[in-house]
Each structure stands twice: as structure tokens, then as C-alpha cells.
Amino acid sequence: MTTTISPPRSPNPPVPSAATPTPTRSGLDARGILASEWTKLRSVRSTWWTLVSTLGMMAGFSALLSAAFVSRYDHLDAFEKATFDPTLHSLRGMYLAQLAIGVLGVLVISNEYTTGMIRNSFMAVPQRPAVLAAKAAVFGAIAFVVSEIASFAAFFIGQAILSQKHVQASIGDPGVLRAVIGAGVYLTGVGLLGLGLGALLRRTAGAIASLFGLVLVFPVLAEALPSPWNRNVSKVLPGGAGQAFAQVRRTSDALSPWTGLALFVGYIAVTAIAAVIFVNRRDA
Amino acid sequence: MIEARNLTKRYGPVVAVDDLTFDVLPGVVTGFLGPNGAGKSTTMRMILGLDAPSSGTVTVDGRPYRTMLRPLHHVGALLEARGIHPGRSARNYLLCLAQANAIPEARVDEALDMVGLTAVARKRAGGYSLGMNQRLGIAAALLGDPDVLLLDEPVNGLDPEGIIWIRTLLRGLAAEGRTVLLSSHLMTEMALTADRLIVIGRGRLIADTTVDEFILRSSGNRVRVRSPEVGRLRAALEPEAEAVETRDDGALIVTGLDCPEVATLAAAAGVPVHELVAETASLEQAYLELTQDSVDYRPDQSGYPISANADAA
The missing domain is CATH 3.30.70.100 (Alpha-Beta Plaits)
Incomplete structure (x- = not known):
């Protein structure tokens, strides 16, 4: 129990009265708000769990699937061997890793709503779009770095294993570097989609369910549509569009990499704009 | 100074805050009193720019809260929902608020020291007692050395020593010329801490007066x-x-x-x-008399006498 009664006033109390209005410094303190969001992100354990999961799933599944392919290799027919895409094969962990990074994206904001922290955040920075932008920037940067490390690790681990059968890809092969970077971009994008959905729905469970529905369930449902709708719908969903950018070989039922990327970014932008409008208007 | 003018908040057909006009003056502790559901917390959230009024305005030192840059230097608040992530330490909680308002990191440690949480500053908040959480919330409110303080039920969960501490602290802050708005159900606490009272019931203003006058006006004298x-x-x-x-x-x-x-x-x-x-009528009697008609949820008369249940009323 402290015996301090009155708070020590700072030497130059930044407490202007009504008589001396604050010199309105134009613009926000972007660095401070970014630093604040970084403190929030690094100071909860779920951040580290989900990031480690992302890394583990990418690297682990690459090793697992590549080893499985190598052991089956001699039983494969010529068609299977001819259409084998070693780069994509080593990056397939992204189907699972997207869930980990997506959950983190959701939690970054839904945690604030479920604990009530969002009110403290908006009391500190009443300019809500700035808070959301800082969140997206800090989370996006961390997610991008971790996803790219995961993606490159998955690629090199996978190729090392596949080299036993001399079917490995080289990072210098046409389209390969783009695809490996693309897998990291895709994961980052799913995380940002999660952040947007978290801001819109404000509940962890609802936002995670929506995100998983969007990237996992919708594609399966689309497959059930009559041809040619099944392929045409699936490839323009967020998952199909984003994954197109992470493929070396363009399959017939996928968009071109850059069209896919543009569409994927479009989905994120629409979600982000909706989130900013909703969060700015609604009561916190 | 906080100025509310015809402040109204509707949730569908429910009017939570109904045409409130009041000033919260600097230099005194103003008690914000009303039964549960009277609209105290909603009013506080509107002052802080968290909820948008359906109509009317409220300003702090002449400005709507949402137009302020780095408002923690002006206004400190402790809300009903404390908003502390159970996995985050007290220090990181205060640090992220400080960083967003360009408050030096040294001030975070100062604030922790002020509320006596230095020893547990780096522990996860999930393990804190109710009283410790309360102290952390108060540290957050004092972080920017603000001119205006809003505290929703600050003595909740504090031990008697803590209650005396916060009472002395708030009176000291008001004596320095700051504006202090304090909501509480504990009317004995109000009588000891507050100078002025704003009493609301069912979202409407019932009284805006000094504590002494409030008691005096009561028919209980x-x-x-x-x-x-x-x-x-x-x-x-x-x-x-x-x-x-x-x-x-x-x-x-x-x-x-x-x-x-x-x-x-x-x-x-x-x-x-x-x-x-x-x-002399106690503040409690005066309050019950005034708010009798505006209690939304009243316990069954046969079961619990209202006076014994003032906390829940």
C-alpha cells in the first residue's frame, strides 16, 4: 500500500486550461500510435503461439508432404510425375498456416472488444481510423516477416527432401521466387482479412468462424456447384484468388497470378474500408 | 470543466439518457449518483466520445472528446469495464496507453508507484485481485496527469485502506483545481468525498446541487x-x-x-x-426519497427493504 496521496505533477504539466487552449498540433503522432500497437501485440502470449504455429505448419507440412511424395515416387504414373509442381508441394502447409495467422489477425482486435480494452484505446486515440490503421500496419508487418520466413523455410526444406528424387525446383526457376514470396503474401493477406472481420464482428468466435468459412468452407461449397460454375466461382473467392499468386504453374481453373493478387488485395481493401466505417460510426 | 447540453441517448425505443444538461465544475469533487440503469455509465461514455449521443452535445474544456489529440493529457477515466487483457502485465498495459499519447515511459513507473503496483508491474493482470485491477485502472486514469478525471465506481473492490486513499487522492486532485466526476452507489462514500452532486434517475436529471443542500432539502430533517x-x-x-x-x-x-x-x-x-x-437526514435517505420514482428495477418489497438494498437498487 502506497502512502502517496497526490500524484507528482510533471515539471511542465501538459494540462492547459480552457483559458490557454492546446496549440493544436496538426496531425497525429503516428510513431506513438504504432509503438502503442506494437506494445499491445508483443505483450500477449497468443501472438507468439500463433506465429510459431504459422512457422511450424509451413515448415512441418513441407517436410511431411515432401517425404511422403519421395516415398511414393516410384509408384507414380507418368502423368502424375509430369504435372508435379515441387514448389506448390512444399508450400501446401499454407492451407493450415492460414488458420493460425488468421486467428491472430482476428485476435488483434477482437481481444480488445471482448476485454473492453478497445474503450481505453479509443480514449487514448479518439481518431479511430488511426488506431485501426496502426493495428493493420503493425500486425501486417509482423505477419509478413514471419510468413515470408515460414514460406522460404518451407520451400528450402521441401526442395532438400525432393532432391532425393531429383524433382526439386530451384529458387531461380521461372515463377518460383514469385510463388514463394506469394505464399507469404497470401498468409499475410488472410491475417489482414481476419483483422477486418474481427473489427466488423467484434467477437472472436464469430470472426474466426467467418474467416474459416470464407477461406475453407466456401471453396468446398463452390466445388459442389454444377460445371462450369464450380471452377469459376472457386477461383474468384479470396482463397482461390490469393493462392493463384502462390502457384508457379497456372492450372486451368485458376486466375493468372497477378489477376489473383489484385482480386485478393481487393477483398482485403473492401473489408478494411467496411471495418473503418463501421468502427468509426458505432458505439465502442 | 465538463458541459453537457440536452444530452440524449436512445437505444431503439429505450431512452437511456434523457435531455441531460449539467456542468461539472473544476476545483470540486462532483458525485454522479443514480440507481442502476439510470444512465450514469452511458453518460460517461458519451463524455469520453465512446458512444455518440442521439442528440445534444457534451464537451470537455469546450471541446468534443473525439476532436482531441492525445487526450490523456487532458482527461483521465476509469470505466466500469476495466478493459485489461488477462495476459498483459500492468506495465505493458500502461505503456501502450502512454505511447499513444507521447507520455514518457518514466511516467508509467511513476503511476505504478503511485497506486502501489510496482512489485507486480510485470506480472500478468489475470492474476490480480479485484482491488489490484482497480488500482491499475486508477493508474491509467492518472497517467497523463489530466485536468479532468472521470471515475466510474472507483472504490469497488478496494479495501478500507484503499478507499481512504482514493478519497484523499480525489479530494487532493480537486483542491489542485482539477475537475473530478465520480460515480458511485455508495452514498456514504459520496457524502465523504463529493462536494457537489448530480443525481439522475431513468436518464433524467433529478438534482444538480451541493451535497449539503441536497441533504438539507430532504424532508428528513x-x-x-x-x-x-x-x-x-x-x-x-x-x-x-x-x-x-x-x-x-x-x-x-x-x-x-x-x-x-x-x-x-x-x-x-x-x-x-x-x-x-x-x-439530519443521511445522504442515503435523501437520495432514496428523490429517486424513489425513478428506480427501474426494484427488488420485491416484501423480500428486501429498499434501504437495506441501496447498493443493488
């Missing part, structure tokens, strides 16, 4: 007087008083007169007086 000649005394007082009752123990309970008036009348009639006591 009476004078108790004893005399060996009760009949003569009664006869002397009755023409002047609003009412004179004789209690079982022989004392007279006089309403509408104060002690000097009773003494003068008794002296004029030549009646000896053995006891003369002012029975």
Missing part, C-alpha cells in the same frame, strides 16, 4: 426535543411547525423548524427543555 412538560411544549410548537409528533419514549419530533427556532419558542413559553437534537 427534523428536530428531536424532550421536555418534562410535553403537553405545553407541544402547544407552543404546533402553531409554528409543519408537524409535531410524539414518540413512544416521550420525545417530540418536530418538522419545519430548526433547533434555534424550537429553543426560542420553548423559552418564550417558559417550558424547560432537556434535550434538543437536530436529526
